Amino acid sequence: MDITILEGYLYTKEHEWVRIEGPKAKIGISDYAQQKLGDITYIDPTEPGKKVKQFEFLTGVESVKAASDIYAPLSGTITAFNTDLDDAPELVNKACYTDGWIAEIEVADPGETKNLMDAAAYKNYTAGLE
Amino acid sequence: MQLVRVRLIPHMPRSGPENMALDEYLVSWHRSTGRPVFRLYAWNPPAISLGRYQNIECIDREACRADGVDMVRRITGGGAIYHDRELTYSLACTADDLDRKPTTIPEYYEIINRFLIVFYQWLGFRAVYAKDSDGRSGTVQHAAFCFSSNEKYDIMINGKKIGGNAQRRIGKTVLQHGSIPLFIDRERINRYFRGEMDGSRFTSLSEIIGREPDTAMKIRLLAESFSETTGMRMYQEDITPEEMIVVHSIMNRKYLDHRWTMEGRTEGDEIAAAGMA
Numbered sequence: 040m041d042i043t044i045l046e047g048y049l050y051t052k053e054h055e056w057v058r059i060e061g062p063k064a065k066i067g068i069s070d071y072a073q074q075k076l077g078d079i080t081y082i083d084p085t086e087p088g089k090k091v092k093q094f095e096f097l098t099g100v101e102s103v104k105a106a107s108d109i110y111a112p113l114s115g116t117i118t119a120f121n122t123d124l125d126d127a128p129e130l131v132n133k134a135c136y137t138d139g140w141i142a143e144i145e146v147a148d149p150g151e152t153k154n155l156m157d158a159a160a161y162k163n164y165t166a167g168l169e
Numbered sequence: 170m171q172l173v174r175v176r177l178i179p180h181m182p183r184s185g186p187e188n189m190a191l192d193e194y195l196v197s198w199h200r201s202t203g204r205p206v207f208r209l210y211a212w213n214p215p216a217i218s219l220g221r222y223q224n225i226e227c228i229d230r231e232a233c234r235a236d237g238v239d240m241v242r243r244i245t246g247g248g249a250i251y252h253d254r255e256l257t258y259s260l261a262c263t264a265d266d267l268d269r270k271p272t273t274i275p276e277y278y279e280i281i282n283r284f285l286i287v288f289y290q291w292l293g294f295r296a297v298y299a300k301d302s303d304g305r306s307g308t309v310q311h312a313a314f315c316f317s318s319n320e321k322y323d324i325m326i327n328g329k330k331i332g333g334n335a336q337r338r339i340g341k342t343v344l345q346h347g348s349i350p351l352f353i354d355r356e357r358i359n360r361y362f363r364g365e366m367d368g369s370r371f372t373s374l375s376e377i378i379g380r381e382p383d384t385a386m387k388i389r390l391l392a393e394s395f396s397e398t399t400g401m402r403m404y405q406e407d408i409t410p411e412e413m414i415v416v417h418s419i420m421n422r423k424y425l426d427h428r429w430t431m432e433g434r435t436e437g438d439e440i441a442a443a444g445m446a
Contacts, residue, residue, distance in 0.1 A: 053340070075273045081222045083433075096439050099221065103274045103320055104247035105336035105343075106221040108439065169272075 042165060043070040045136050049112065049152055050161035051094065056136065057112035057155065059146070064113055066097065067140040068131060071165050076102040079131045082124045085142045089117045093151050097142065100131070113151050115144035173266050175401040178208035178408055180388045185216030185241035185252070190420035193244055194412065195261045196337070196344050197441045205262035207395055207403070209388055215253035217361060218243050220335065225431055227313035232360045242430050243346075244440060247335035248313055250348055251358055254375075255332075256387055258395075259346035268400045274336065278322035281345055281399075282334060285324050288349070288394040289331070292387075294377060299323040299330065313364060329372040339440050349391065351375060351382055415441075 048056040054072035058065045073079065081101040091097050091111040098109050121140050124130060131139035156164060183191065188210055195206050216239035217228055225240075227249060233240055238251075260281065264270045271277040279298070289296035300321040323330050334347030350373035359366065374382045396403050408416070419441050428434045 077274045083222055099439070101220075101222050101246040103278070103336075104220075104245070104334065105274045105277075105338055106244065106246040107274075107338040108340075 040071075040074060040169060042074065043136070044158050044162050044165070046158045048136065049155035049157060050164075051110065051112045051155060052164065053094075053110050055097075055110060055112045057152075058140075059149070059152070062145055063118060064115070064144055064146050065140045066109075066112060066142045066144065067135055068100075068109060069161070070135055071168075073132050073135045073139075076100065076105075076107060078102055079128045082121075082128050082131065082141060084122075084125070085117045085120045087117050087119065090147075091115060091117060091144065093154065100128075109141065111144070112155060113144065114147040116147070117142055118145050119143040173205060173399075173401045175262075175266070175396075175399075175403050176204060176206040177392060177403040177405045178206065178210075179405055180209040180211065180256075182211035182213035184214065185212060185218060185239040186420045186424035187416065188212060188216075188257070189218065189241050189243055189424050190416045191408065192259045192261075192344060192346055193419050193423075193441055194416045195259060196244075196339060196342055197415075198412075199261035199263075200339070200342050205260070205266040205401065207392070207401075208259045209391060210257050210259070211255070212252040212257065214239055215251065216241055217249055217251050219249045219430075220247045221245060221337070222433060223247075223249060223313070227363055229361055229363055236357070236360075238357075238361065240430055241424055242433055243335065243337075245335035245337045245344060245346060247333060249362070250333055251354075251361060252348060253354060253357075254350070254352040254381075256349040256351065256384070256391060257346065258349075258391065259344065260395075261342060261344045263341045263343065266399075266401065274338075275321055277336065277343055277345070278320070278334065282322050282324060282347075284391075284395040284398040285332070285334075285347070285349070287398050288387075288391050289324065289326060291390055291394060292374075294326045296324050296326050296331070299325050303328055313362060319370075326372060326377060330370055331372055331374075331377075337440075349374070349387070351384065351387075 054069045079102045083099045093114045097111040219242045299319045302325040337344040352375040353373040
């Protein structure tokens with residue numbers, strides 16, 4: 040399976056990505072995840088102000104009559120949800136690393152990035168899954 | 170190939186909230202034991218189940234209340250189903266439990282739903298996946314009422330969809346449940362579901378056979394077709410009274426909570442923790 044993995048992002052074993060932007064971070068799912076999920080029909084909006092913990096439930100996604108969980112790559116407080124996904128959840132399939140970002144958080148502990156994979160490590164990790 | 174043993178929970182009618190709490194419990198049980206589990210069940214009283222993220226406004230709640238029809242929200246995706254005279258199954262497993270290892274969601278449906286195809290074939294019907302069906306019935310369609318929408322691995326007989334299946338994925342665990350409609354009360358469905366519905370798109374076993382089917386024989390066949398197609402060996406182990414205490418705690422916390430049913434919001438964990446099992 041051909042998958043796109045971008046530099047400058049950090050990845051989880053559950054196939055979320057995070058891109059640090061100063062004190063905040065954008066979160067989405069990787070190309071590997073969106074291919075496995077199939078056509079995405081809904082992303083549950085995250086609640087601004089809600090606190091999330093690293094690797095714990097962030098929100099849910101629906102594709103092909105399946106509800107799947109998305110986990111937070113880092114702990115923090117949710118500051119935004121990508122409202123473009125309300126009407127166009129397929130953006131996660133079409134542009135998972137850019138227009139298809141899901142949530143933005145204020146990062147609680149930048150040190151938690153040590154628990155994530157960079158692009159090279161994630162590439163090795165996904166290769167081992169096939 | 171290592172033989173996989175699957176726990177079979179025998180057929181039993183229960184209320185909608187109890188059924189959904191029990192299926193959620195089985196996810197926890199599977200995650201803590203690592204063993205697959207397959208359950209057959211029915212609904213008493215009749216209930217409408219909503220998909221995890223479905224808007225409840227597609228249902229006429231007053232009409233349901235007047236008829237004593239329960240309303241419950243599932244943890245799985247997909248559209249709403251009116252559960253009355255049907256067989257229902259649930260399965261909690263991982264890809265490693267299946268003889269062909271699926272990786273994408275459509276592949277999971279393709280591999281798991283094979284037991285339904287074989288079940289219908291054993292009954293003498295030419296059941297096929299929607300993707301292999303003719304014309305418009307094979308195209309992907311989304312609708313509030315599950316039976317009138319199509320995905321590639323929905324099951325079709327005579328060009329009409331029969332039953333529906335939905336999944337929940339938690340880490341490596343997949344919960345799939347689905348229904349085999351014995352009889353569809355079209356008058357009730359038209360009363361409970363708002364909006365236009367194309368009744369020509371779906372069917373039931375009684376409509377195909379021309380009479381109400383024998384339930385006991387179908388329950389046995391369904392378990393056998395599952396074992397045959399997955400290669401898993403079944404051992405029957407009913408839910409214990411101790412397990413039912415956990416099930417009822419999940420039911421009381423979540424499935425009897427108005428906020429969960431109406432809005433899909435829950436105060437506790439999205440899925441009961443594995444430790445609860």
